[in-house]
Amino acid sequence: MSGEKGILVYAETSGSDIHPISYELLGKAREIAEKLGMQVWSVILGSGISEKASELIYRGADKVYVYEHEALRELNVITYKNLLTELAKEIKPEVFLIGATPWGRSLAPRIAAALNTGLTADCTDLQVDEKGRLIQVRPAFTGNLLAYIETVSKPIMATVRYRVMKPAERDPSRRGEVIVRRPENLDAGGVRFLGKVAEREVNLPDAEIIVAGGRGLKRKEDLKLLEELAELLGGVVGASRPLVDEGWISKDHQVGFSGNTVKPRLYIACGISGSPQHLAGMRNSGLIIAVNTDPSAPIFRHADYGVVADLYEFIPKLIRILREAKRRGRGAN
Ligand SMILES: Cc1cc2nc3c(=O)[nH]c(=O)nc-3n(C[C@H](O)[C@H](O)[C@H](O)COP(=O)(O)OP(=O)(O)OC[C@H]3O[C@@H](n4cnc5c(N)ncnc54)[C@H](O)[C@@H]3O)c2cc1C
Missing domain, CATH: 3.40.50.620 (HUPs)
Structure with a gap:
C-alpha cells in the first residue's frame, strides 16, 4: 500500500x-x-x-x-x-x-x-x-x-x-x-440462497408524491380515499406507524423513525399529528401540506401549507376538483 x-x-x-x-x-x-x-x-x-x-x-x-x-x-x-x-x-x-x-x-x-x-x-x-x-x-x-x-x-x-x-x-x-x-473460492458459509420471499409493495423512499394517512382516519377502508388522491396525483400512499401497527397497511408504507425516510417533491399528511418519530422520516420533503382538525398539531410547524379541516370533508373535495381539472384538461386537447 x-x-x-x-x-x-x-x-x-x-x-x-x-x-x-x-x-x-x-x-x-x-x-x-x-x-x-x-x-x-x-x-x-x-x-x-x-x-x-x-x-x-x-x-x-x-x-x-x-x-x-x-x-x-x-x-x-x-x-x-x-x-x-x-x-x-x-x-x-x-x-x-x-x-x-x-x-x-x-x-x-x-x-x-x-x-x-x-x-x-x-x-x-x-x-x-x-x-x-x-x-x-x-x-x-x-x-x-x-x-x-x-x-x-x-x-x-x-x-x-x-x-x-x-x-x-x-x-x-x-x-x-x-x-x-476475480475471486476463486467463494465461501458462502453454508448459506444457500433459495429465492425471494416477497417483493416490496411500494418503493416509498423513491416516490416523488406521497399522500400519507394517520390516526385521523377512522377505519381501514378509509385508506381508499388516500389511494384515490394518490392515484390522481401520480403518487403512492404512506402511513404513520399506528396504522401499520393496527395491520391496516403494510410496513412498506410506514414513514418515520422506524419506517422509511422519504424525500418526495410533495408530501400530503392527512390526520397525522407530527410526532418527532414521524417527522424524522419526512421533514426533508419538498413541499409539505398538512390536513388536520387541530390547529395546534405539531405537523403545522413543519408544513408549507396547513389546512385546518376534517380530512373526510377536505380530501373528497380536493379529489373532485382534481378530477374536474383533469377532465377539462382532456377536453382542451
Ligand atoms: C420507538 C418508536 C418508533 C416509532 N416510529 C414511528 C415511525 O416510524 N413513524 C410514525 O409515524 N410513528 C412512529 N412512532 C409513533 C409516534 O410516536 C406517534 O405515536 C405516531 O407517529 C402518531 O401517529 P399519528 O400522527 O397518525 O397519530 P396521532 O398522534 O394520534 O395523531 C392523529 C392526528 O389526526 C388528527 N385528526 C383526527 N381526526 C381528524 C380528521 N377527521 N381530519 C383531520 N385530522 C384529524 C388529530 O388532530 C391528530 O393530530 C414511533 C414510536 C416509538 C416509541
Whole structure:
C-alpha cells in the first residue's frame, strides 16, 4: 500500500444497477475526504458489473475495487461479508460507509464484528469537527434528540440512511483507477440462497408524491380515499406507524423513525399529528401540506401549507376538483 488514507464506500447493487444510495455516500465521502486530505475508494461486487466502475469514479471515487464473479449475482450475505472484510483488512480505510438499506443493515454489522470495530447505524449526517474528527450524527431516544458520536476504533464504520444526503454530482471528466478482482473460492458459509420471499409493495423512499394517512382516519377502508388522491396525483400512499401497527397497511408504507425516510417533491399528511418519530422520516420533503382538525398539531410547524379541516370533508373535495381539472384538461386537447 502507498500509505494513502482513504474512505471506503460500498456501492450497493440491485441486479446490475447501482443503488442510488451509493451516490449519496460518495457525495458525503468526497466532502469529508477533502476536509481530511484523504482519498475516496469504492467497492462494488457482482457479475458483469466491471463497466459500472467508471460511474463510481464520475461520482467522486478515486479508486474502485471491482469483485467479479457469477456467484456474486446472488446477494449472499456471508460471501459479501467475507470479501468486504478481506478488502478492508488489506487497504485499511480510515472510514467505511455502507447504506442503511435492508441489505446494508444486514451486511454492515457482520463486517464490523469481523473487523472488531464499532458501527454507528442509521446515521443522518456525518461531520468533521474543528479537531478534524469524524462525528456521526443519528437520532436517539426514538428520534427525540440527535446523538453526536465519535468512534475510536478503526475503521470508523457507519451505515447512512437513504435519502438524507445529497447525491454526488456526475462529472464524466473525472478519472480514477479501477482494480478488477476475480475471486476463486467463494465461501458462502453454508448459506444457500433459495429465492425471494416477497417483493416490496411500494418503493416509498423513491416516490416523488406521497399522500400519507394517520390516526385521523377512522377505519381501514378509509385508506381508499388516500389511494384515490394518490392515484390522481401520480403518487403512492404512506402511513404513520399506528396504522401499520393496527395491520391496516403494510410496513412498506410506514414513514418515520422506524419506517422509511422519504424525500418526495410533495408530501400530503392527512390526520397525522407530527410526532418527532414521524417527522424524522419526512421533514426533508419538498413541499409539505398538512390536513388536520387541530390547529395546534405539531405537523403545522413543519408544513408549507396547513389546512385546518376534517380530512373526510377536505380530501373528497380536493379529489373532485382534481378530477374536474383533469377532465377539462382532456377536453382542451
Ligand atoms: C420507538 C418508536 C418508533 C416509532 N416510529 C414511528 C415511525 O416510524 N413513524 C410514525 O409515524 N410513528 C412512529 N412512532 C409513533 C409516534 O410516536 C406517534 O405515536 C405516531 O407517529 C402518531 O401517529 P399519528 O400522527 O397518525 O397519530 P396521532 O398522534 O394520534 O395523531 C392523529 C392526528 O389526526 C388528527 N385528526 C383526527 N381526526 C381528524 C380528521 N377527521 N381530519 C383531520 N385530522 C384529524 C388529530 O388532530 C391528530 O393530530 C414511533 C414510536 C416509538 C416509541
